[in-house]
Amino acid sequence: MAKGASDPGGQDAAAVDPLAALVGPLVDALTAALAGPDRAAVARLLDTDGGDGWDVAIPLHRVAAAAHRSAPELAIELANTLPAIPGVVRRFAVGAYVNFEADPAWLAERTLAMIAVRGDRYGTWEGSPATVCVEHTSANPNAPFHIGRVRNALIGDTLARVLRAAGSPVTTQYYVDDIGRQSAMVTWIWSKPKESWPPEILETLQGADEREERADHYLGRPYPAVSAYVKTHPEAAAELASLSERLERGDASPEHRRYCEAILQGMLASLARVGVSFDEFVWESSLLHDGSVERVVERLRKAPHAVVEENGALAIDTSVYGLPTEEARAIVLRGNGTTVYPTRDVAYHLQKFARFARVVDVLGQDHLLHAKTLKALLTEIGETREPEFVLYQYITLPGEGRMSTRKGTVVLLDSLLDEATDRARAEVRSRNPELGEGAVEEIAVALAAGAVRYHILRVAAEKSVAFRWEDALSFEGRSGPFLQYSFARATSLLRKASEEGVSLPPKADGSLLTTPAERALVRVLARLPRTVANAARTTHVHSIAGYGHDLADAFNSFYQLTPVLKAEGGERESRLALVAASRTALGNTLALLGLARLDRM
Numbered sequence: 001m002a003k004g005a006s007d008p009g010g011q012d013a014a015a016v017d018p019l020a021a022l023v024g025p026l027v028d029a030l031t032a033a034l035a036g037p038d039r040a041a042v043a044r045l046l047d048t049d050g051g052d053g054w055d056v057a058i059p060l061h062r063v064a065a066a067a068h069r070s071a072p073e074l075a076i077e078l079a080n081t082l083p084a085i086p087g088v089v090r091r092f093a094v095g096a097y098v099n100f101e102a103d104p105a106w107l108a109e110r111t112l113a114m115i116a117v118r119g120d121r122y123g124t125w126e127g128s129p130a131t132v133c134v135e136h137t138s139a140n141p142n143a144p145f146h147i148g149r150v151r152n153a154l155i156g157d158t159l160a161r162v163l164r165a166a167g168s169p170v171t172t173q174y175y176v177d178d179i180g181r182q183s184a185m186v187t188w189i190w191s192k193p194k195e196s197w198p199p200e201i202l203e204t205l206q207g208a209d210e211r212e213e214r215a216d217h218y219l220g221r222p223y224p225a226v227s228a229y230v231k232t233h234p235e236a237a238a239e240l241a242s243l244s245e246r247l248e249r250g251d252a253s254p255e256h257r258r259y260c261e262a263i264l265q266g267m268l269a270s271l272a273r274v275g276v277s278f279d280e281f282v283w284e285s286s287l288l289h290d291g292s293v294e295r296v297v298e299r300l301r302k303a304p305h306a307v308v309e310e311n312g313a314l315a316i317d318t319s320v321y322g323l324p325t326e327e328a329r330a331i332v333l334r335g336n337g338t339t340v341y342p343t344r345d346v347a348y349h350l351q352k353f354a355r356f357a358r359v360v361d362v363l364g365q366d367h368l369l370h371a372k373t374l375k376a377l378l379t380e381i382g383e384t385r386e387p388e389f390v391l392y393q394y395i396t397l398p399g400e401g402r403m404s405t406r407k408g409t410v411v412l413l414d415s416l417l418d419e420a421t422d423r424a425r426a427e428v429r430s431r432n433p434e435l436g437e438g439a440v441e442e443i444a445v446a447l448a449a450g451a452v453r454y455h456i457l458r459v460a461a462e463k464s465v466a467f468r469w470e471d472a473l474s475f476e477g478r479s480g481p482f483l484q485y486s487f488a489r490a491t492s493l494l495r496k497a498s499e500e501g502v503s504l505p506p507k508a509d510g511s512l513l514t515t516p517a518e519r520a521l522v523r524v525l526a527r528l529p530r531t532v533a534n535a536a537r538t539t540h541v542h543s544i545a546g547y548g549h550d551l552a553d554a555f556n557s558f559y560q561l562t563p564v565l566k567a568e569g570g571e572r573e574s575r576l577a578l579v580a581a582s583r584t585a586l587g588n589t590l591a592l593l594g595l596a597r598l599d600r601m
Contacts, residue, residue, distance in 0.1 A: 016118065016125060017529040018111040019048060022087035022102055023056060029082050034063055048530045050523045053090075054099035055107070061096050071096035104519045108510030108578075111526045115581040123528040123588045128167035133352050134160045136362035137271070137278075138175040140182040141263040143220030145270045146410035147456070147467060148395045154456050154594075155392055156362040157276045158541040161592050166536035171356070174278045175348060178260045179247040179285050180341065181240065185226045186219060186263065187256040188240050198233075201225040216266025217414075219259060248338050250289060270413045274449045275594040282351075284344055292347040293339055296381065300332050300343070303380035311335035321376040323369070330373050342370060346377050349387060359387040360539065364394060390539045392461035411467065413452075420448035420473050427475060431601065446596035447481050453594055454480030458545040478549050480595050486552035487590060488601045489559060490583035497565055497576055508577035509570050517558040518578060524554045525585050532592070548589045555582045 013020035023046065031039045047057045060078075064071035075093035082091060082098075090101040115122045136156020139149050156172065163170045177183060189201060204221045230237045246252045271277070287293050297314070300306060305317040307329060314333035323330075332343040352359045363371060371389045378386055397411065424447035428440050435443075455472045459465050475481035497503075513522060524547075531547045534540070564575045587597045 016114070016122075018107065018114050018526040019056070019102070019530065021110070022085065022100075022107075023048070026056065026085050026088070026100065029085060030058060030078070033078055033082060036063060036066060048527060050527060051099075053101055054092075055102040055523055055526070056100045057097050059097050064096070102523075104513070104522070105510035107526055108513045108519075108522045109508065110510075111522055112508040112510070112577050112581045115525065115584050116577070119584060120588060120591075122584055123532050123592070124165040125167040125529070125533060128169075130168055130357040131355070132163050132168045132170045132358040132360065133173055133356040134163065134170060134360045134362070135173045135175055135352070136160075137276070138177070139267065140177050140180060141216075141260040141267065142182045142186050143223045143263070144214075144216040145267055145413040147413055147416055147452070147472075148410065150271070150274065150413050150452075151392055151395055151456050151465070152362050152364065153271055153276045154274065154453055155390060155461055155541055157594060158457055158544065158592070159360065159362070159390065159539055161594060162532060162535045162541055162544060165532050165592060168358070168536070171279045172277075173280045173282055173352075176260065176264060176281055176283045177341075178257065178283050179244070179288070181244055182223075183256075183260055184240055184244045184247060185223060185230070186259050187252070188236075188243050189222050189226050190219060190259060191253065191255060197222075198229060201229055214266040214269065215262035216264075216270070219263050245336065245338055247285070248288060250285065270417075273417050273445075274413070274453050275596075282348065284348075287344055287347045287351070288339075292351065293344050296343060296347045296350070297333055297339065299381040300346075300377065305380060309335065316377060316380055318373065318376045321372065321379070323372055323376065330377065332377065342373050342377060345370075345374055346381070349374065349378065350383065352387070353383070353385050359385075360390060361387045362390045362392070365391050366394075367391070388539065390461055393464035395456070395465040395467050397467055416452060416472065417448050419469070420451050421445055423473050424448050424451070424475070424481075428601065435600075443598055443601060446598055447475065447484060447601070450480030450484050450590075450595040451475065452480075454483070454545060454548075457593060458542060458549070460540065460542045480593070481601075483548045483552045483586065483590060483593075484595060484598050485601050486555050487583060487586040488598050490555065490579050490586060491599045493559070493564060493579050494576070494583060497579075500565065502565065502572065502576060504577055504580055505570075505573040508574045510574070512571050512574040513578060515562055517554075517561045518575070521554040521558045521578060521582065524551050525581055528585055528589065544589065544592050548586075548593060551582070551586060551589060555586065558582075 013024070023043075027039055027043045027046070031037070031042045034042065037045070042058070045058050045063075047059065048055070051057075060071045060074050064074045067074070072093070072095055075096055075098045078098050079091050079093040085091075085100070087102050087106050088100050089103045092099055134156055136159075137149075137153040139145065139152070145153075160170045160172050189197065194202065194205075201222050204225050208218055208221055210218050230240055243252065247256065268277075300316065301314060303316055305320065307315045307317050309315055309331075312335040313331055315329040315331050317328065318330045319328040330342060331340055333339055349359065361371070368391060371391070375386050421444050424444035425440060428435065428443050428447070432440070451473055455474075456465060458478060475485075513519065527547065531543060535543050558578070562575060564572065564579060567575055590597050
């Protein structure tokens with residue numbers, strides 16, 4: 001089959017993908033019949049999401065346009081003239097598409113056998129030597145996480161999980177901005193005696209107790225008020241600017257690093273509650289102290305479009321890169337000799353390029369101009385590589401718009417998780433009154449994290465998320481707990497079968513899985529490896545969340561419509577094998593999404 005389309009690790013796809021034995025010959029036949037696009041291009045066109053009566057389809061809009069033909073006419077021609085394809089029992093044209101239906105028994109036997117053999121590895125690929133760095137979150141250490149900030153973390157963490165499943169060695173990095181204006185605000189206020197604080201800032205500590213609050217919550221309390229205060233008080237702004245200069249020179253007081261580390265540890269504790277962790281932390285100050293930034297400045301001085309401003313600042317004329325007119329010059333070194341964030345970011349990316357074959361940055365949409373500026377500066381110093389950017393829209397509050405730490409218009413992640421846990425605790429108790437408190441709490445915490453993660457991951461990055469409590473904490477429908485409940489339901493059914501002495505067959509008979517619900521479930525099960533490969537290639541992690549819902553929905557439809565333990569003989573064994581395969585695929589999908597596998601709920 002075509003390398004790169006659904007074979008990210010370069011391994012034999014037939015060993016990991018149930019559809020590969022069908023897709024390979026199909027791509028060969030289509031390439032020969034179309035006599036235009038090459039094999040790789042044809043493979044990229046294939047749609048393997050499946051639908052009503054079809055498992056694989058090819059859209060012909062572009063191919064037909066290039067050949068100056070009608071797409072529907074070309075579709076009918078291909079459907080009538082293509083040679084027989086192993087595993088395909090029907091092909092038919094629908095508009096500009098040719099749809100292909102796999103032999104249900106053939107697909108069922110291949111899929112269930114592969115899942116039984118691969119187990120927890122089903123859906124994963126192996127063998128890719130290309131190292132990947134995923135930098136995500138990188139929130140300033142100045143305040144606790146709100147759910148707007150956490151979208152970055154959840155997208156980045158899930159992308160790293162998907163890339164690892166696709167066979168890539170992945171390192172996740174958190175870039176700690178410890179010398180920027182935002183972190184300087186924290187040190188500026190906390191380095192002053194509290195009795196000297198302006199009243200409007202001091203009042204943010206009312207009701208707070210340093211001994212009871214985590215550092216990110218306590219130390220971050222004044223931040224919104226400080227941000228507002230320095231905008232209207234020039235003397236405070238001057239003090240802050242002086243502190244920022246000292247931070248860059250490395251002669252700030254030790255308390256600054258202590259404040260940053262304390263807040264960061266609190267922020268990481270919040271992220272741990274939703275299953276997010278990091279492999280490495282890169283402190284921005286380290287790039288200054290080891291000379292990396294200075295070397296970048298010297299290269300930029302010699303850049304083709306370098307300009308020295310009247311005040312001595314060094315800038316790059318970026319008009320040739322199509323940046324907005326008002327940003328036609330990018331400052332890289334201020335007149336006072338201090339650098340700006342983009343310059344330091346160039347140094348950081350050169351460090352990443354030296355270690356990794358693929359570099360991915362997860363950024364909010366308001367960083368689009370920064371991304372373009374970064375690309376321009378890298379080009380100016382002769383760097384041919386550039387990072388991939390995953391840009392996401394923000395989470396908004398009804399009536400408030402985008403969440404903002406500076407404005408204080410936020411829903412804190414910890415508050416959301418606490419509320420979700422309370423609701424989940426009540427739900428678990430009502431369903432399982434016999435459970436002990438320890439088990440109830442463990443399940444409730446996992447359900448709360450699952451609800452929050454899935455609520456954010458289910459939406460494509462380029463779309464905004466309108467936050468509503470009732471949606472984020474829903475345990476029904478398109479939600480994380482729905483996936484977790486489906487896994488628990490499959491586990492319960494297998495447990496009951498074991499108690500009744502019913503064992504799984506060594507091989508399922510696919511010809512006995514004939515009901516529409518059974519066949520629909522098999523189709524979804526077969527899609528997991530390709531869904532992982534495509535998500536890794538495109539960085540569209542929401543497709544994993546969508547797949548998870550499709551799988552849970554198909555399994556529950558099968559469960560409700562099809563008797564398993566009450567069936568007899570080979571039919572019961574084959575259905576039980578389908579349940580076991582569903583449990584495995586559900587568990588593997590939950591792991592990709594960072595949701596806990598719960599054996600009971």
